[in-house]
Amino acid sequence: MTERLDAFMARANAAYYATHDPFADFTTAPEISQVFGEILGLWAAVTWDLLGRPSPIVLAEAGPGRGTLMADALRAIGRAMPDFHTALRLHLIETSPRLRAIQAARLPDAVWHDAIGDLPEGPLLLLGNEFLDALPIRQFVRRADGWMERYVDGGAWVELPVADGVVTADAPEGSVTERCETALAIAAELGRRFARWPGAALFLDYGPEHSAAGDSLQAIAQGRPADPLAAPGTADLTAHVDFAAFAAAAGSGVQGPEPQGLFLARLGLFQRTNRLARGLPPARASALMQAAQRLAEPDRMGRLFKALAIGPPGGPVLPGFGD
DSSP states (O other), X not given: OEEEHHHHHHHHHHHHHHHSOGGGTOOOHHHHOHHHHHHHHHHHHHHHHHTTOOSSEEEEEESOTTSHHHHHHHXXXXXXXXXXXXXXXXXXXXXXXXXXXXXXXXXXXXXXXXXXXXXXXXXXXXXXXXXXXXXXXXXXXXXXXXXXXXXEETTEEEEEEOSSOOOOOOOOTTOEEEEOHXXXXXXXXXXXXXXXXXXXXXXXXXXXXXXXXXXXXXEEETTEEEOTTSSTTSSEEEOOOOHHHHHHHHOTTEEEEEEHHHHHHHTTHHHHHHHHHTTSOHHHHHHHHHXXXXXXXXXXXXXXXXXXXXXXXXXOOOTTSOO
Protein backbone atom coordinates (compact mmCIF):
# COMPACT_ATOMS: atom_id res chain seq x y z
CA MET A 1 0.00 0.00 0.00
CA THR A 2 1.43 3.36 -1.04
CA GLU A 3 0.42 6.21 1.26
CA ARG A 4 1.52 9.77 1.75
CA LEU A 5 3.86 10.30 4.69
CA ASP A 6 1.32 12.22 6.76
CA ALA A 7 -1.22 9.40 6.40
CA PHE A 8 1.44 6.81 7.33
CA MET A 9 2.56 8.87 10.34
CA ALA A 10 -0.98 9.41 11.60
CA ARG A 11 -1.76 5.69 11.34
CA ALA A 12 1.52 4.63 12.97
CA ASN A 13 1.21 7.04 15.90
CA ALA A 14 -2.43 6.15 16.53
CA ALA A 15 -1.42 2.50 16.82
CA TYR A 16 1.61 3.32 18.97
CA TYR A 17 -0.29 5.42 21.53
CA ALA A 18 -3.11 2.89 21.67
CA THR A 19 -0.81 -0.01 22.55
CA HIS A 20 2.37 1.39 24.14
CA ASP A 21 3.42 3.37 27.20
CA PRO A 22 5.20 6.29 25.48
CA PHE A 23 6.85 7.31 28.74
CA ALA A 24 8.83 4.09 28.70
CA ASP A 25 10.50 5.45 25.56
CA PHE A 26 10.96 9.13 26.44
CA THR A 27 10.49 11.58 29.31
CA THR A 28 8.59 14.82 28.89
CA ALA A 29 8.97 17.99 30.95
CA PRO A 30 6.07 17.34 33.38
CA GLU A 31 7.63 14.00 34.31
CA ILE A 32 11.01 15.66 34.89
CA SER A 33 9.81 18.21 37.45
CA GLN A 34 6.49 18.97 39.15
CA VAL A 35 7.41 22.65 38.92
CA PHE A 36 6.84 22.59 35.16
CA GLY A 37 3.14 21.83 35.53
CA GLU A 38 2.76 24.11 38.53
CA ILE A 39 4.08 27.20 36.77
CA LEU A 40 2.05 26.47 33.63
CA GLY A 41 -1.00 26.33 35.86
CA LEU A 42 -0.07 29.70 37.30
CA TRP A 43 0.52 30.98 33.75
CA ALA A 44 -3.07 30.04 32.97
CA ALA A 45 -4.32 31.68 36.18
CA VAL A 46 -2.54 34.99 35.52
CA THR A 47 -3.66 34.92 31.88
CA TRP A 48 -7.26 34.38 33.01
CA ASP A 49 -6.94 37.46 35.19
CA LEU A 50 -5.48 39.50 32.33
CA LEU A 51 -8.37 38.46 30.08
CA GLY A 52 -10.93 39.86 32.51
CA ARG A 53 -11.71 36.71 34.52
CA PRO A 54 -14.32 35.19 32.19
CA SER A 55 -16.46 32.58 33.96
CA PRO A 56 -16.97 29.81 33.19
CA ILE A 57 -13.87 29.13 31.10
CA VAL A 58 -12.59 25.94 29.51
CA LEU A 59 -9.11 24.93 30.67
CA ALA A 60 -7.89 22.35 28.17
CA GLU A 61 -4.73 20.37 27.51
CA ALA A 62 -3.84 18.87 24.16
CA GLY A 63 -1.93 15.61 24.46
CA PRO A 64 -2.09 15.29 28.27
CA GLY A 65 -0.02 12.11 28.54
CA ARG A 66 -0.45 10.60 31.99
CA GLY A 67 -2.23 13.71 33.27
CA THR A 68 0.83 14.77 35.24
CA LEU A 69 1.05 18.33 33.91
CA MET A 70 -2.62 19.10 34.50
CA ALA A 71 -2.67 17.51 37.97
CA ASP A 72 0.29 19.66 38.99
CA ALA A 73 -1.30 22.73 37.37
CA LEU A 74 -4.62 22.28 39.16
CA ARG A 75 -2.90 21.84 42.52
CA ALA A 76 -1.04 25.13 42.05
CA ILE A 77 -4.16 26.92 40.78
CA GLY A 78 -6.18 25.76 43.77
CA ARG A 79 -3.61 27.18 46.18
CA ALA A 80 -2.82 30.43 44.39
CA MET A 81 -6.07 31.45 42.67
CA PRO A 82 -9.14 29.58 43.94
CA ASP A 83 -11.49 31.85 41.96
CA PHE A 84 -9.95 30.55 38.73
CA HIS A 85 -10.20 26.98 40.01
CA THR A 86 -13.93 27.53 40.54
CA ALA A 87 -14.42 29.12 37.11
CA LEU A 88 -12.57 26.54 35.03
CA ARG A 89 -14.07 23.53 33.30
CA LEU A 90 -11.48 20.86 32.55
CA HIS A 91 -11.29 19.38 29.05
CA LEU A 92 -8.63 17.09 27.55
CA ILE A 93 -7.71 16.38 23.92
CA GLU A 94 -6.77 12.71 23.69
CA THR A 95 -7.54 10.03 21.09
CA SER A 96 -5.95 7.02 22.82
CA PRO A 97 -8.45 5.02 24.94
CA ARG A 98 -5.52 3.62 26.89
CA LEU A 99 -4.18 7.05 27.83
CA ARG A 100 -7.68 8.37 28.56
CA ALA A 101 -8.04 5.67 31.21
CA ILE A 102 -4.75 6.69 32.84
CA GLN A 103 -5.74 10.36 32.75
CA ALA A 104 -9.14 9.64 34.26
CA ALA A 105 -7.51 8.16 37.36
CA ARG A 106 -5.83 11.52 38.04
CA LEU A 107 -8.38 13.87 36.53
CA PRO A 108 -11.82 12.33 37.06
CA ASP A 109 -13.67 15.60 36.41
CA ALA A 110 -12.31 16.01 32.88
CA VAL A 111 -14.27 15.87 29.63
CA TRP A 112 -12.45 14.23 26.71
CA HIS A 113 -12.38 15.17 23.02
CA ASP A 114 -10.66 13.82 19.93
CA ALA A 115 -9.64 17.22 18.52
CA ILE A 116 -9.21 20.84 19.54
CA GLY A 117 -12.04 21.75 17.20
CA ASP A 118 -14.41 19.65 19.35
CA LEU A 119 -13.98 21.91 22.40
CA PRO A 120 -17.13 23.82 23.38
CA GLU A 121 -17.44 27.43 22.30
CA GLY A 122 -16.64 30.23 24.70
CA PRO A 123 -13.60 31.42 26.65
CA LEU A 124 -10.66 29.01 26.46
CA LEU A 125 -7.20 28.53 27.91
CA LEU A 126 -5.31 25.73 26.15
CA LEU A 127 -2.00 24.12 27.10
CA GLY A 128 -0.02 21.88 24.74
CA ASN A 129 3.34 20.42 25.73
CA GLU A 130 5.05 18.27 23.08
CA PHE A 131 1.75 18.00 21.24
CA LEU A 132 2.55 19.61 17.91
CA ASP A 133 5.67 17.51 17.25
CA ALA A 134 3.60 14.32 17.01
CA LEU A 135 1.22 15.68 14.38
CA PRO A 136 1.68 14.15 10.91
CA ILE A 137 3.87 15.92 8.37
CA ARG A 138 4.31 15.89 4.62
CA GLN A 139 7.85 15.82 3.19
CA PHE A 140 9.05 17.19 -0.14
CA VAL A 141 12.38 16.64 -1.90
CA ARG A 142 13.79 18.89 -4.60
CA ARG A 143 14.93 16.91 -7.62
CA ALA A 144 16.42 18.05 -10.91
CA ASP A 145 13.00 18.26 -12.58
CA GLY A 146 11.11 19.81 -9.63
CA TRP A 147 9.64 19.00 -6.26
CA MET A 148 8.69 15.43 -5.39
CA GLU A 149 6.61 14.27 -2.41
CA ARG A 150 7.62 11.39 -0.20
CA TYR A 151 5.28 8.43 0.14
CA VAL A 152 5.75 5.15 2.02
CA ASP A 153 5.32 1.74 0.44
CA GLY A 154 6.23 -1.46 2.21
CA GLY A 155 8.70 0.20 4.56
CA ALA A 156 10.50 2.09 1.78
CA TRP A 157 10.38 5.62 0.45
CA VAL A 158 8.64 6.35 -2.82
CA GLU A 159 8.79 9.77 -4.49
CA LEU A 160 5.91 11.04 -6.61
CA PRO A 161 5.38 14.43 -8.26
CA VAL A 162 3.72 17.02 -6.03
CA ALA A 163 0.07 17.03 -7.02
CA ASP A 164 -1.34 20.12 -5.28
CA GLY A 165 1.33 22.78 -5.83
CA VAL A 166 1.79 23.27 -2.09
CA VAL A 167 5.58 23.68 -2.50
CA THR A 168 6.79 26.16 -5.10
CA ALA A 169 9.93 27.75 -3.61
CA ASP A 170 13.23 27.26 -5.37
CA ALA A 171 15.89 25.26 -3.54
CA PRO A 172 19.07 23.31 -4.35
CA GLU A 173 18.64 19.78 -5.63
CA GLY A 174 18.36 17.32 -2.77
CA SER A 175 16.77 19.84 -0.38
CA VAL A 176 14.04 18.53 1.93
CA THR A 177 11.21 20.60 3.33
CA GLU A 178 8.32 19.66 5.60
CA ARG A 179 4.76 20.85 6.11
CA CYS A 180 2.39 19.98 8.96
CA GLU A 181 -1.05 20.80 7.67
CA THR A 182 -2.79 19.67 10.85
CA ALA A 183 -0.74 22.12 12.94
CA LEU A 184 -1.43 24.96 10.50
CA ALA A 185 -5.15 24.24 10.66
CA ILE A 186 -5.06 24.26 14.47
CA ALA A 187 -3.22 27.59 14.50
CA ALA A 188 -5.72 29.17 12.12
CA GLU A 189 -8.66 27.79 14.09
CA LEU A 190 -7.31 29.18 17.38
CA GLY A 191 -6.56 32.54 15.79
CA ARG A 192 -10.17 32.80 14.65
CA ARG A 193 -11.47 31.63 18.01
CA PHE A 194 -9.54 34.19 20.03
CA ALA A 195 -10.74 36.97 17.76
CA ARG A 196 -14.27 35.99 18.86
CA TRP A 197 -13.92 34.74 22.44
CA PRO A 198 -11.50 35.62 25.27
CA GLY A 199 -8.70 33.13 25.56
CA ALA A 200 -5.14 32.05 24.86
CA ALA A 201 -3.20 28.93 23.93
CA LEU A 202 0.32 28.06 25.05
CA PHE A 203 2.45 25.53 23.18
CA LEU A 204 5.86 24.24 24.27
CA ASP A 205 7.66 22.07 21.76
CA TYR A 206 10.92 21.64 19.91
CA GLY A 207 12.08 23.03 16.61
CA PRO A 208 13.92 26.02 15.12
CA GLU A 209 12.64 29.54 15.71
CA HIS A 210 12.71 30.26 11.99
CA SER A 211 11.65 27.90 9.21
CA ALA A 212 14.51 25.63 8.22
CA ALA A 213 14.73 23.12 5.43
CA GLY A 214 15.72 19.58 6.29
CA ASP A 215 14.47 16.14 7.24
CA SER A 216 13.51 16.20 10.94
CA LEU A 217 11.40 13.03 11.04
CA GLN A 218 12.54 10.77 13.85
CA ALA A 219 11.40 7.63 15.64
CA ILE A 220 11.97 6.40 19.19
CA ALA A 221 11.34 2.77 20.13
CA GLN A 222 12.29 1.20 23.46
CA GLY A 223 14.13 4.39 24.36
CA ARG A 224 16.38 4.36 21.28
CA PRO A 225 16.37 5.91 17.79
CA ALA A 226 14.66 3.65 15.27
CA ASP A 227 13.85 3.47 11.57
CA PRO A 228 10.69 5.59 11.13
CA LEU A 229 9.38 3.31 8.38
CA ALA A 230 9.99 -0.03 10.07
CA ALA A 231 7.19 -1.79 11.97
CA PRO A 232 4.66 1.09 12.10
CA GLY A 233 2.94 1.33 15.46
CA THR A 234 5.99 0.20 17.47
CA ALA A 235 7.76 3.59 17.61
CA ASP A 236 6.83 7.18 18.44
CA LEU A 237 7.17 9.32 15.30
CA THR A 238 7.82 13.04 15.66
CA ALA A 239 9.17 15.99 13.69
CA HIS A 240 10.40 19.48 14.51
CA VAL A 241 7.72 22.14 14.79
CA ASP A 242 7.89 24.90 12.18
CA PHE A 243 7.15 27.76 14.57
CA ALA A 244 7.35 30.42 11.85
CA ALA A 245 4.70 28.71 9.72
CA PHE A 246 2.57 27.99 12.79
CA ALA A 247 2.70 31.64 13.88
CA ALA A 248 1.88 32.88 10.39
CA ALA A 249 -1.19 30.63 10.25
CA ALA A 250 -2.43 31.87 13.64
CA GLY A 251 -2.45 35.55 12.66
CA SER A 252 -1.85 38.68 14.69
CA GLY A 253 -2.35 37.34 18.21
CA VAL A 254 0.92 35.39 18.37
CA GLN A 255 3.52 35.98 21.09
CA GLY A 256 6.91 34.30 20.85
CA PRO A 257 8.45 31.91 20.17
CA GLU A 258 10.79 32.25 23.14
CA PRO A 259 13.42 29.71 24.17
CA GLN A 260 11.89 27.43 26.78
CA GLY A 261 14.67 28.10 29.28
CA LEU A 262 14.13 31.86 29.19
CA PHE A 263 10.35 31.45 29.29
CA LEU A 264 10.41 29.15 32.33
CA ALA A 265 12.96 31.31 34.13
CA ARG A 266 10.69 34.35 33.70
CA LEU A 267 7.83 32.36 35.20
CA GLY A 268 9.88 31.53 38.29
CA LEU A 269 11.18 28.02 37.59
CA PHE A 270 14.26 28.37 39.78
CA GLN A 271 12.60 30.33 42.59
CA ARG A 272 9.88 27.71 42.94
CA THR A 273 12.42 24.88 42.76
CA ASN A 274 14.54 26.50 45.48
CA ARG A 275 11.50 26.80 47.75
CA LEU A 276 10.64 23.14 47.24
CA ALA A 277 14.23 22.11 47.92
CA ARG A 278 14.43 23.85 51.32
CA GLY A 279 14.52 21.37 54.15
CA LEU A 280 14.84 18.34 51.90
CA PRO A 281 17.70 15.85 52.25
CA PRO A 282 20.65 16.97 50.10
CA ALA A 283 20.19 14.22 47.53
CA ARG A 284 16.53 15.09 46.92
CA ALA A 285 17.24 18.83 46.83
CA SER A 286 20.02 18.27 44.31
CA ALA A 287 17.73 16.13 42.14
CA LEU A 288 15.14 18.93 42.08
CA MET A 289 17.71 21.49 40.99
CA GLN A 290 19.14 19.17 38.34
CA ALA A 291 15.63 18.67 36.94
CA ALA A 292 15.14 22.44 36.65
CA GLN A 293 18.50 22.80 34.95
CA ARG A 294 17.59 20.05 32.48
CA LEU A 295 14.46 21.99 31.47
CA ALA A 296 16.19 25.36 31.15
CA GLU A 297 19.86 25.03 30.25
CA PRO A 298 20.59 25.98 26.62
CA ASP A 299 22.59 22.84 25.86
CA ARG A 300 19.77 20.61 27.12
CA MET A 301 16.08 21.50 26.65
CA GLY A 302 16.30 25.25 27.17
CA ARG A 303 17.14 26.37 23.61
CA LEU A 304 15.81 23.71 21.23
CA PHE A 305 12.42 23.78 22.96
CA LYS A 306 10.34 26.93 22.43
CA ALA A 307 7.26 28.54 23.96
CA LEU A 308 4.69 30.17 21.71
CA ALA A 309 1.32 31.65 22.67
CA ILE A 310 -1.73 32.58 20.63
CA GLY A 311 -3.93 35.22 22.21
CA PRO A 312 -6.52 37.77 21.15
CA PRO A 313 -5.41 40.32 18.54
CA GLY A 314 -4.21 43.42 20.37
CA GLY A 315 -4.46 41.62 23.70
CA PRO A 316 -2.19 41.97 26.73
CA VAL A 317 1.38 40.72 26.87
CA LEU A 318 1.08 37.24 28.33
CA PRO A 319 3.25 35.93 31.19
CA GLY A 320 6.72 34.84 30.12
CA PHE A 321 6.72 36.86 26.90
CA GLY A 322 8.36 40.23 26.35
CA ASP A 323 11.03 41.77 28.56
